[in-house]
Amino acid sequence: MRHRDFVKFIFPSALAMLLFIAVPIVSVFVQSLYVEHDKVLVTVENCGPFGCQQETRVDPDATAALKAEEPLGQFNGLGTYLNRAHLATQEVGEILSDNDGFGDVARRIYNLPFYKALAFTLVYTFLVTPLSMIFGFMVALGVNTIPKAVKGPVIFLSLLPYIVTPLLGSLILFWMINSDGVIGATLQWVFADPTLSLKASPFLTWVTLIVYGTWHMTPFAFVVFYAGLQTLPQDTLESAMIDGANRWERIRYVVIPHLVPLATFVGLVLLMDNFRVFEPIIGFSSEANATSLSWSIYNDLNGQVDQLFGSAAATSVLTMIGVIVLLTPVLIRTWRDFNRKAR
Template sequence: MRHATFLRFFLPTAIAMLLFIAMPIVSVVVQSVYAPHDRVVIEVENCTPFGCTKSTAIDQAATQKLRDENPLGRFVGGTIYVDRSHLAFAEVAEAWRQSATAGDFAARLMNLPFYKALAFTLTYLVFVTPLSILLGLLVALAVNAIPRILRGPTIFFSLLPMIVTPLIGALILFWMVDSRGIIGAAVQWLANDPDLSLKASTPLTWVMLIVYGTWSTAPFAFVVYYAGLQTVPQDTIESAMLDGASRWHRLRYVVLPHLMPLTTFMFLIKIMDNFRVFEPIVSFNAGAHAQSLSYFIYSDLGGETRLLSSAAATSVLTVAGVLVLLSPVLVRTWRQFGKA
């Protein structure tokens, strides 16, 4: 296809992505180095027959003039990045000096909102990704072993946790783990502690979110592995059987290696998706115990005062995180491309 024709076909989608994906990224970078103007404060003297009082007032006209002259705010460079809500270098250094043990240092780090959010996001990523892939593999192997006629309905029901809106799937589970809900009550009964609340404890909130994440993403792994199992070469399986390979050996040395490329692919997709974990935290109303990077940005944007600069700085750091996570793929592609 010639360049001009290609351009004509590709232009609409290119414009859409340029305006609404590339430009916002530029926009957050710009926003993150500007802070809102301070209000211009003037001192007013109110004189009454009983004497004069001084009070401060906001000079609306001057503030407005300042805003109109420089709508982005005042340039502050990298200071937002290093303030207490973000990278907090000063606080980290302070914590490092004061803490005797690594555990102590980690505990102090957890008081800084950005590191807290980063810690939860990475914990979620590290647990949910392998657990959901493993669960998906087990379900796929099991479904592949049942009679063909039962497979259709099984696949239908297995897809549901993934297809349903994340916010809603999480809400449904949240209502069940409520201390007055069925799972919450069951846990209280098992632990023999009528006051136990899954929502009130930070570790249990994290566990709940991870369980939800595994529940909702395992179906994707299941479907991909199930499709992969249909393409396992049957003659290899049969010759392995002739050679006396046990069921476990066939699984270990024939089936799993065949599924390996799928596993790599799924790790890539799941890492991207889990890094942006967000909706379950809203549903579980868990902001006090677990914040992800996305939720951190959301709460900055959504509050009474919209902290655009702070949200922008976190966004830039998040985008940097995405690039770091993707870098193995990008580097590998770069190498392959260099060879080609």
């Protein structure tokens, strides 16, 4: 294809990505270096029947004028990154220099908002990804053995958790685990504990969110693995049988090796999607016990009084760095493959 044609064809798509993905990434980085203006204060003399008093007030007009003049705010350098709401270098330094052992360090660092969100995001990502792959694989094996007539409806029902809007799916489950809802009430009955609530303790909230994540993502792993099972080489399978491999050994030595390339693909997509976990935290109203990086950004942007653009941007940049770190192994591998092919 000639360069000229290529450019013409790719232009609309590239322009859209450039304007609304690449430029915003730069804009986020610039915003993260600035911080909101302080309120403009004026001192006025307030005279009443008991004499005059000096009073300091916010001057709303001057504040608005300053905001209109420099919408970005004032330059703050890396200050936002290092403050208590983000990397909290000073606080972490203090904790590390003065503490009562490892448990204490972990507990105190966990109380800093950024590390709290980071901890949940990482635990969620690295638990939900393997769990949904394992369950997806098991479901795929199951669906592969059932008669053809029921496969269609079974696949239909299995797809539902993945297709449904994440916020709505988590709301549906949230209403069910409510202590008045069917699952919540059943759990109370099973454990004979009328005060049991999945929302109260941080640990149970984490478990709930991870169960939700696995429920939501399993269908994706299932579908890909199921498609992989359709292309399973029957000859290899039969020769394994002749060699006396039982069903488990066949899965271990024939099926799983065949699915490994698919598993890397599924793992990559799941990592990317789980790292941005956001809607379930809103759906399950779990912000008291579990927050994620995406949720912190949303919370800063959705502030009741002021939108904290600087703070949101700093968290965004840190999140993007996290995404790049997650992707690096894949990118390196793709680069090697490409070079090998080119040679």
